Structure formats: C-alpha cells, structure tokens
Amino acid sequence: xxxxxxxKLNNQPMELKVNGNANLxxxxxxxxxxxxxxxxxxxGDCGACTVLVNKEPIKACMAYIxxxxxxxxxxxxxxxxxxxxxxxxxxxxxxxxxQCGFCTPGMIVNAIGLLNANPGLSPEELKKGMDxxxxxxxxxxxxxAAISEASERMNG
Amino acid sequence: MKxxxxxxxxxxxxxRRDFLKKLGCGVVVVFSVGTPIYGITRKSVLEDFNAxxxxxxxxxxxxxxxxVEMGQGVCTSLAQVLAEELEVAIxxxxxxxxxxxxxxxxxxxxxxMTTPYHDPLIRAxxxxxxxxxIKMGAEKLGIPQKRxxxxxxxxxxxxxxxxxxxxxxxxxxxxxxxGVAKPKLKGSSDFRIIGKPVLRxxxxxxxxxxxxxxGDVTLSGMLHARIKRPEAYNAKLVSVDTSAxxxxxxxxxxxxxxxxxVLHESPDVAQQAIVKVxxxxxxxxxxxxxxxxxxxxxxxxxxxxxxxSGGNVEEGRSNSTVVLEEEYxxxxxxxxxxETHTATAEYKxxxxxxxxxxxxxxxxxxxxxxxxxxxxxxxxxxxxxLGGGFGGKIYNQQAIEVAKIATKVTKxxxxxxxxxxxxxxxxxxxxxxxxxxxxxxxxxxxNFWNYNxxxxxxxxxxxxxxxxxxKGVTSSRKDTHPLQTGAWRAPxxxxxxxxxxxxxxxxxxxxxxxxxxxxxxxxxNPRVIKPLKAVADKFGWKPNMxxxxxxxxxxxxxxxxxxxxxxxxxxxxxxxxxxxxxRRVVCSQDMGQVVNPQxxxxxVEGGITMGLGYALTEHVRFEGGKVKSLNFSDYxxxxxxxxxxxxxxxxxxxxxxxxxxxxxxxxxxxxxVGNAIYNxxxxxxxxxxxxxxxxxxxxxxxxx
Numbered sequence: 001x002x003x004x005x006x007x008k009l010n011n012q013p014m015e016l017k018v019n020g021n022a023n024l025x026x027x028x029x030x031x032x033x034x035x036x037x038x039x040x041x042x043x044g045d046c047g048a049c050t051v052l053v054n055k056e057p058i059k060a061c062m063a064y065i066x067x068x069x070x071x072x073x074x075x076x077x078x079x080x081x082x083x084x085x086x087x088x089x090x091x092x093x094x095x096x097x098x099q100c101g102f103c104t105p106g107m108i109v110n111a112i113g114l115l116n117a118n119p120g121l122s123p124e125e126l127k128k129g130m131d132x133x134x135x136x137x138x139x140x141x142x143x144x145a146a147i148s149e150a151s152e153r154m155n156g
Numbered sequence: 157m158k159x160x161x162x163x164x165x166x167x168x169x170x171x172r173r174d175f176l177k178k179l180g181c182g183v184v185v186v187f188s189v190g191t192p193i194y195g196i197t198r199k200s201v202l203e204d205f206n207a208x209x210x211x212x213x214x215x216x217x218x219x220x221x222x223x224v225e226m227g228q229g230v231c232t233s234l235a236q237v238l239a240e241e242l243e244v245a246i247x248x249x250x251x252x253x254x255x256x257x258x259x260x261x262x263x264x265x266x267x268x269m270t271t272p273y274h275d276p277l278i279r280a281x282x283x284x285x286x287x288x289x290i291k292m293g294a295e296k297l298g299i300p301q302k303r304x305x306x307x308x309x310x311x312x313x314x315x316x317x318x319x320x321x322x323x324x325x326x327x328x329x330x331x332x333x334x335g336v337a338k339p340k341l342k343g344s345s346d347f348r349i350i351g352k353p354v355l356r357x358x359x360x361x362x363x364x365x366x367x368x369x370x371g372d373v374t375l376s377g378m379l380h381a382r383i384k385r386p387e388a389y390n391a392k393l394v395s396v397d398t399s400a401x402x403x404x405x406x407x408x409x410x411x412x413x414x415x416x417x418v419l420h421e422s423p424d425v426a427q428q429a430i431v432k433v434x435x436x437x438x439x440x441x442x443x444x445x446x447x448x449x450x451x452x453x454x455x456x457x458x459x460x461x462x463x464x465s466g467g468n469v470e471e472g473r474s475n476s477t478v479v480l481e482e483e484y485x486x487x488x489x490x491x492x493x494x495e496t497h498t499a500t501a502e503y504k505x506x507x508x509x510x511x512x513x514x515x516x517x518x519x520x521x522x523x524x525x526x527x528x529x530x531x532x533x534x535x536x537x538x539x540x541x542l543g544g545g546f547g548g549k550i551y552n553q554q555a556i557e558v559a560k561i562a563t564k565v566t567k568x569x570x571x572x573x574x575x576x577x578x579x580x581x582x583x584x585x586x587x588x589x590x591x592x593x594x595x596x597x598x599x600x601x602x603n604f605w606n607y608n609x610x611x612x613x614x615x616x617x618x619x620x621x622x623x624x625x626x627k628g629v630t631s632s633r634k635d636t637h638p639l640q641t642g643a644w645r646a647p648x649x650x651x652x653x654x655x656x657x658x659x660x661x662x663x664x665x666x667x668x669x670x671x672x673x674x675x676x677x678x679x680x681n682p683r684v685i686k687p688l689k690a691v692a693d694k695f696g697w698k699p700n701m702x703x704x705x706x707x708x709x710x711x712x713x714x715x716x717x718x719x720x721x722x723x724x725x726x727x728x729x730x731x732x733x734x735x736x737x738x739r740r741v742v743c744s745q746d747m748g749q750v751v752n753p754q755x756x757x758x759x760v761e762g763g764i765t766m767g768l769g770y771a772l773t774e775h776v777r778f779e780g781g782k783v784k785s786l787n788f789s790d791y792x793x794x795x796x797x798x799x800x801x802x803x804x805x806x807x808x809x810x811x812x813x814x815x816x817x818x819x820x821x822x823x824x825x826x827x828x829v830g831n832a833i834y835n836x837x838x839x840x841x842x843x844x845x846x847x848x849x850x851x852x853x854x855x856x857x858x859x860x
Contacts, residue, residue: 019424026423030380035372036365038543040494041575045788048494076365089363096355096754099762100227101362102495102543108363130796134788136494136544137227138765140799142758 007068010034010078020066025049027065028075036076036105040134047133050106050113051075057113076105079112088112091150092143099137107133111147119155123148208260208281209238211289215309215324217242217249219278222262222518223270224254225358226542226549227762228818229755230270232357236751237275240349241282241342243306244323246357254517256537264516266550266643268717268816271751275814283339292326344749344810351810353754358541370511370540371498375568378500379408379419381561382430383571388781389580389640391437400432412560419565442780443638450485450589452638453610458631463614465627472604472625476595478666484592484655485843486612486826488639488776489585489769490785492793495543496573497554497581501562507534508562512555515545520552524559535559546766547643551583576786583642584776588612590655594623600667602660602678609652611637616649616716616823621660621678639778645763646716646819650770650826654844657712657827661834670699671711671831684713687722687744690805695724695742706731707739708836712827716820719747720807723764723824725800727832729839731855734848738768738800738829743821746807749814753806760804760821767825769794772845 003020006013009032018027028037028051037060040048044059051060052074053067079086088108091097098104107130114121114129121129126147135143210218219238225231235249252258254265262274286306293311294301297319305314312320344351361367384396393414401407401418407429408419418433420426444452473479499512508530514520517537525532542549558571573581589610597603604625609617614630664674672692679685688711695709703709707728714721726740741764750756773792777784785791830841839854 021424022422023424030374030378030423033374034365035368035374038369038495039371039572040496041788043575043787043789045575046494076363080364085363092363093355093359096359096758098227098356098359098362099229099758100493100495100542100544101358101367102369102493102541104362105365127796127799134494134793134795136492136546136766136793138762138794138799139758140765140794140796141761141802144796144799 003066005065005069007070008072010074016065018065020064022065023061024051024063024065024068025060028060034075034077038102038105040103040106045132045134046103046106047110048103048106050110050133052109052113052116055113055116057110074109076109079108086112087153088147088150091146091153095142095146095149097139097142097146099139103133103135107135107143111150115147115151115154119151121151126151208278209242209285211285211323211327213324213327215244215248215322215327217244218252219249220252220259221274221278222254222259223265223274224515224517224542224545225251226265226515226545228270228759229356229752230265230274232354232755233271233751234275234278235357236349236354237279238282240347241279242286244309246349246354248309249357251357253539254537255539256517256521256535261518264519264550265545266515266547268719268819271814271816272717275751279341280339283341287339289323289326293321296321296326347810350751351749351753351808354752355754367541369495369498369543370500370513371495371570371572373500373511373540373570375500375502377421378568378570379421379565380423380426381417381419381558381569381571382426383557383577384416384430384433384435385577385580386435386437386439388437388439389783390781391439394436394438397434400434401429404429408565410561410564412564415557415560417557417561419561419569440781442782445779446487446587446775446777449487449587449638453587453589453636456633456636458610458633458636460608460629460631462627462629464618467604467625469604469606469625469627473593473595473606475597476603477598479593479595480659480662480666481593482591482659482662482842484590484658486588486651486654487844488587488641488778489644489774490579490582490776490791491544491546491548491644492578492788492791493544493546493548496575496578497549498570498572499555499558500568500570501558502568503562507536508559509536509538510555510559511538511540512552513540513542513549514552514555515542515547515549516552519550520555523552524555527556528559528563546645547647548582550643553581575788579776579786579791580783581640583640585644585647585770586612586637586641588648588651590651592655592659594659594663596663596667600669600674600677602663607656609648609655612651613648615647615652616714617652617656618715619656620681620684620713620715621675622680623678638780639776639783645766646823649714649716649819649823650767653712653714653823654826654830657714657824658830658840658842661710661831662840672697673699675711675713683720683746684715684722686807687720687746687805688713690807691722691724691742691744694744694803694805697724703836706836708832708834710828710830710832710835712824712831714820714823714827716823717816719745719815719817719820721745721820721824723821723828725828725832727829727836729833729836729851731837734850734852734855736772736829736833736846736848736851738772738798740801741825741828742803742805743824744805744807745817745820747815747817747820748812749810750806750808750817751814756806756817757804759817761802763819763821764802764825765794765799767822768798768800768829770844771826771829772798773847775845775847
C-alpha cells in the first residue's frame, strides 16, 4: 500500500514513502512535523487546516497525500523568507488580527490564496472568500483590516 | 470526575523549594504577602516559594504565572504591569505560564479575574524587585539609595547618569534574594506602559505557526489515541467487540472501565480501527429534548433561592398602573473553541509529563493525580497556548483520559478530540427560562420587579435600576439538566441580561418613553449612567429617533464582574424571510483602569462578535443525552459575513482597580439585538437565538 509520493513542500522537494490515502493534514503535522497547520473539525467546515496547493487554498483535513503528488504545497511555515515575514503575516501583527491564534495560520494562508487568484478583490468579495474560515474569538473585523492592508502592499 | 473551580488559593507545593534550587543564576524576587493594592491582599498565599519573577543574568526577565493565555491577551497585559513597575522594556519580558513546576499555584484562568486580582500581585512583585535592585546598586556604586533611580533596567546616580549599573550586571552570580517588605508602587501619572495600547506579544509566534498548543508537541514514537464513543454522553459501556481490528499491525488497545481506546503511530490507522470496533452501550432514557426542555424545566418542581429583595413586590404590583408578565427562553450553547480538547502525555520513570489545553493547569494536575492514584508531584503540566477556552476548558476529561492511556503503554500518547467529541462532551451554557413580572406607576417609573431565573445562575441578574419593590430568585433542582452544563463566557449573564433588558424595553414602551430616556429616568448609579451616556453620544442617539425602513436601533445595559456595559446596535430586518443583519454595534464599558486599551478593545470586539452567535444562530439540538449538533455545519457560529462595524468607548479611570475585560462585552448582545429588532419591525423576541422562523412568527404576531 505504500507509495512513493513526490511533491514540493515550502519550496523544498520532498519524497515520502506513505500510503497514498494518508490524510494530508496528519502527514503535514506528524510525518513532516509542521504543526502550524491545525485540526479544527475534520470536515472542512472551519478552515484551520488551510494550506496552499499550487497557490490555491485547500482544506488539508479533506485531502489525501496523493492529491498533492507533483504539486507545490505551502504551509504557514513556508511563507516567510528567512526572517522576512510575508506582508500578510506583517499585517496580521500590525492590526492585532488574532486572539487565541489557533485559526490564524488558516486565515493567513486562505487570504493569500484568495489574493493569488485575484489581487483586486473588494472588501465584500474578501469577506465572502474568507467566510468558511471560522474564528471563535471573534477577530473577523481586524482580520479583514489586515487582509486589506496586506493586499494593498502586495499590489503596490 | 471532580473539578476544582471553586478553590481560591490553595497551599503551594513543597516542591517549589526545589524549583528555587533548580533555577540558575539571577535574582528571584519573592513577593511578600500583605501588600494591598486597590485593597486587595491574598491571605492564603504562602510567603515563601511564591516567585513571580526572575531577573536573569542577561537582563531579561521571566514572569511566572499560573494563568494561561487562551486569546484574552494576558500574556501582554501582565508583561505590561511587570515592565512598568520593574522599569524594563516590555520586550525584555519572557512569559512562563501555567507550568505546574515553574509557576506559583493558581486556581485557574476564568471569571475575568486575572486583571483585577493577578495584576496587583505582579505589580507588587515587580516593585519589590525594583527596590531590591536599588539596594544592590547602592552597595555596588557606593552611593546612598536616595540618590539612585532606575530606567530601562539600569540603576543610575541622579547626580551623574554615567555612574550606573544594569540589572544584568547586578544579577551575575547571584542566587535568591528575598524581597523588601513594603514596596512603593508607581502612581498613575508616572505610568509609561500601563494604559498605553500595546500589540500582542505572542503575535510573531502565532502568525508563523510556531506557537505551541497542546497538540503541537510531537514526541518520538508518539501514539495517537482514538476512543470509542457512544451517541449519548451519558451512556455506559456494556461490551466491546474487537474482532475486526485484531490483525492491524502496530495497533494497541487500552480498556479502563468505560474507556476503550485504540492507539497507533498513524492517526489514520487509529481512526480506521476505532470505527471497526463494535461496542454495546446502555443509554439512559431520554428525559427531554431541545424543544420540550422549557416545559420540562417548569414542570420539574424547582426550589427557589432568593438572591435579592427589598420593599414589597405584592404591594408594588397592586399599585402599579401597568403590569407586564413575560417569560424568556434561552437554549443550550456550546463553547465551540476552534481547538478541541487536546492532551499529550509521556509517562516515564513513574512520572507523567503533560501538555493539556486547559484553563486549570493546577486543577488538572490534581484531577489526574487523583484519577490515577499518583501523588501530585508525579504529574507535571507544562506550558501551552490554548486555542480558545471561554470556560469550556475548565474541565479536564481529555487529560484524565490520556493519562489513563499513557500510563498503560510504553510510548507517549496524544489525544485530540474530534469535533464530534468536542460537542458531545461539552459542558454547555445552560438552557434557561426567565420569568419576570413588573409594573410602572403613574410617574412612569418602575414600581415593582419580580424576577425568577430557572435553571441558570444569578450572575448579571441583580437589578441596578431604582425600583422600590423587588425580589430576585433562582430556581433549580439538582440533576435536572439533560445535558452537562458549565461555565460559558460570563456564565448566565447573557441569559439574564437578555431577559431583563428586553423587559425594561417593554416597560419603556408601556410608559411611552424612548428606551434610553426611560433607562436614565430609572437609574441613579453613576457607573451605569456614564457608559449609557457615552454610548448614546457615540451612537448618535436622539430621543425617539427612527431609522430607515427595515432598520432599527436598540439599547441594552449590563453588569458583569463589576464592569458596567452599555451597548447600542443598529439592525436590518428582512420582513419577507425573517433574516436579521446586525450593521453596527457601539459599546461603552466602565472597567476601571484599562491596562492595555488595544487588547481590551480586541476583547470587546471579540465578545460582541461571539455574542452575535448566541443571539442569532447558536442552538444545541439534542434528545436526551444524544447531542445532535455535532459540527460547525449544524451549529452555526458567527462568521466574517456576520460581523458588524464595532466601536468601543472606555470610561477610563487610571487610579482605580483594573477590571477584567474578557467577558463583559458579550452579555448585552442578545438584548441589544432583540431590542433593535423590536424597534425595526415591532416584533418582540422572547427566545434566543433569533432565527428567521422566530422573527417571522413574531412579526406575524405583533409586528408593524
């Protein structure tokens, strides 16, 4: 049942010997030890596990490792270039756009994915695009402000 | 399972003596009891072993606290008060939180108590440390203490600033120094950091994915546990059939009473295995469900307990010109933190080391030790961030489960509850009925108030309006709730505030008065009046104002943990489909000294946003012990699309005791939205959440 799966993770080529139907979230968290991607519901309803696959946001809890074969996966740990944070991460800090922080990686990754697909999203479109990512602490207003700020910087 | 939420300060363990020995060089300041700040002292805190801070050889400072960071921002505000009194930069502070072997005992992080009761302790400890350094500096520099001042971690001669010595130089090679008796605290006019907006100190860790939560600990050889669960939380395990999993490589099983778990190094394999296990359960007969529960409460012959009274309510009733009698209903609500209950445990040489998502690290240590028959010093709870708590992580079922499992296998074990488990074993905010009868007299003032809350507590139920004849009681009966209940952000207060403020609005209506003016007429307490006036001003309130068609405004007042809250909101009601959209919320709070206006604003916004969930959509469906709302797809919490514009005004008083801001803003949300709906369309809502069906029914009944 073990396959050799090749893909790129945070710009590093990877080759894993795993079952093709291993859950992507668990592979990322436990095999690859990147625990910034979180388990929140296991059904794709909260967005805490969002990662980028070929620049598009997906819910890792709903994917198998074989789904990312030959693709490029980016997790929250892969956004900063060394010490230099991604503009989205910077904006989240500056706008104080988090409380417990558990949903934060998924929020940041999903927002980047949305802007990858369409850099010119309006605030209303951003709200809609983010609506499947849940934050129980209620930081939504600040998260939107952070995304708008980052969006301007990324375009500018 | 026992929990320990009612403890105040318990005795500090003897092994803290070892802790002091274990620490390396640096100056550890021991806080002396009996230094009252804002009139607060902690009687039972033992003087020895209560180290709250250590200034290290590199000049950085460790702040030790038994409190945990679950989003409420105390990792920033506590660092602020320490940096203020110690005279160091805030980025020199390292937070050591909730580690049961490093931190002083703490009963738990709940009840908005960290800021009012813990800040003063940290301030006093830091002030002591500052004075210790002045003393040490005087010796080192050979200058009288009077001539010395401190700034930015440096003790200097006021006659010659170049004549100085840093804390780092003073701490080199030193071990432990006792504190001085009565440290002098800074006055508010000298504050550099308290009262200034400070961004979260944990943000860098949180935006890079480096912040460690209990499930982010990955230990070598760690096994993932999955537990066989019934459909009803109160079912008892009768038998387990494991025949279908016997040939799975590397699978281990653990049975301990009702607990049956499978373990595997792959979470996928563990998950597939647990599904194949067949179990028989003995499920108690269902007592009621989410629809019938209110009648069930009323029919359960509850016992009344009075929490306040004055005058004579019967006389008040007989000489009132208008009497209103109503009942208000609120269903069960889940905590629904995005991080589910999680624990990681390693059992080695007879000792358990654990990372637990808990609001009560010391309570968890005790509960685990008792459940396993271990001495408490054989259980060590280590520091982790919490992915939300809201009262739901006061209880520690997952920690006891993982401890039972980990002590029976030879490898470390991690247990992350599934979202289903999180709902099934939640200790919900209780469903409740509130009965109010009250009346107004010829002057249009409230003449009597008779209040009865069934099956929830009295927090937030005490009347702050001026009423000559009043009586407030709670009614309940043990073991009546069909679901497990517990503390939910400002317990019982949102339910009580919804009932009271809806009723006050109807009294205003009966008196033919604007709801703000009516409230002002019935109030004397300046701590209630100030935020009401501030919120009305910010909102742009005018007496009897009307908004565009379909829109309405509302007002609500509340009190929680001695914080007074005034809130106004604007809503839009769709009369065709019953949808309610909250457009704008303005909140004013009188909460004493605001330590971190930035973080406190965040708490207010968070409380309001979370509150929109209980007001509009959140409702646990169940039948007996079977919880039917088991994921976010059938338990709708607030989302981006729910979020209104939010403005906050603080009634700041830098010289008074700081009060907790994690809970109060949530209490008015149901009431303010309900009152705004009434203003928008004349439909009075008596039951939360205000679902489209209920709004439509209310419109048909009495709407304009």
